[in-house]
Amino acid sequence: MQTPLIIAISGASGSGKSLFTENLLKAFSEQGRPVQILREDHYYKAQDHLPMAEREKNNYDHPNAFEHSLLKEHLEQLRSGDEIDYPHYCYKTHTRLPETERLKPAPVIILEGIMLLARPDLLPLYDVKVFIDTPLDICLMRRMMRDVKERGRTLESVANQYETTVKPMYHQFIEPSRFTADVVVTQGGKNFIALDVISSHIKQALQ
Numbered sequence: 001m002q003t004p005l006i007i008a009i010s011g012a013s014g015s016g017k018s019l020f021t022e023n024l025l026k027a028f029s030e031q032g033r034p035v036q037i038l039r040e041d042h043y044y045k046a047q048d049h050l051p052m053a054e055r056e057k058n059n060y061d062h063p064n065a066f067e068h069s070l071l072k073e074h075l076e077q078l079r080s081g082d083e084i085d086y087p088h089y090c091y092k093t094h095t096r097l098p099e100t101e102r103l104k105p106a107p108v109i110i111l112e113g114i115m116l117l118a119r120p121d122l123l124p125l126y127d128v129k130v131f132i133d134t135p136l137d138i139c140l141m142r143r144m145m146r147d148v149k150e151r152g153r154t155l156e157s158v159a160n161q162y163e164t165t166v167k168p169m170y171h172q173f174i175e176p177s178r179f180t181a182d183v184v185v186t187q188g189g190k191n192f193i194a195l196d197v198i199s200s201h202i203k204q205a206l207q
């Protein structure tokens, strides 16, 4: 197999990274191209050793909250054509699930997460770097709805976390990482022109 191409999609929480990734996957499926998706969130550090009250206080918007060394190892394995044991994560218990998933390499790997472009040691592994640039008030509104519905949070906890860590860490780490991107995408996960440009570029690069 040809060396897989890695597309990194980053941006604020709630900016539309997941939707953009899903729509990119659809574009590749239409081209009949197998794709493997990896989410940086699955590489949040395990915290089984900590009581829940401690886990709830953690700063999940700092690069140190992730085990990026494992993510890097996995990207290198996939690029070499090896399978990986992909971790799974639970936002309700703030730790990894006991089971991992065996993933095979594919010609296209889409990686999605908030800190992907903020880690200089990871940048050389990406073939295409995308930043989803969405106004923070829109991101917050989306995150409130999602975290209450899907991640077991209260409105009060989302607002508190946003003020104490999500917003300041965005300005410290994520916003500056925008300048490392090859493509900056406005209009979130539904920017079909950006989706078309990126999928056409990859199609050409794989020929």
Ligand SMILES: Nc1ncnc2c1ncn2[C@@H]1O[C@H](COP(=O)(O)OP(=O)(O)O)[C@@H](O)[C@H]1O
Residues within 6 Å of the ligand: 011, 012, 013, 014, 015, 016, 017, 018, 019, 020, 142, 143, 146, 187, 188, 189, 190, 191
């Ligand atoms: N351009 C858009 N228009 C409307 N809703 C959008 C758009 N982009 C994303 N969304 C919605 O916003 C929410 C958060 O998007 P998501 O892709 O989960 O963000 P992220 O992965 O960056 O946290 C989801 O419900 C998604 O469907």
Ligand SMILES: Nc1ccn([C@@H]2O[C@H](COP(=O)(O)O)[C@@H](O)[C@H]2O)c(=O)n1
Residues within 6 Å of the ligand: 012, 013, 014, 017, 041, 044, 060, 061, 090, 091, 092, 093, 094, 095, 113, 114, 166
């Ligand atoms: N235990 C956790 C782990 C992460 N978060 C928040 O998730 C956000 C990143 O995920 P997105 O899908 O929104 O990009 C990040 O901003 C963390 O604050 C959490 O709340 N709890």
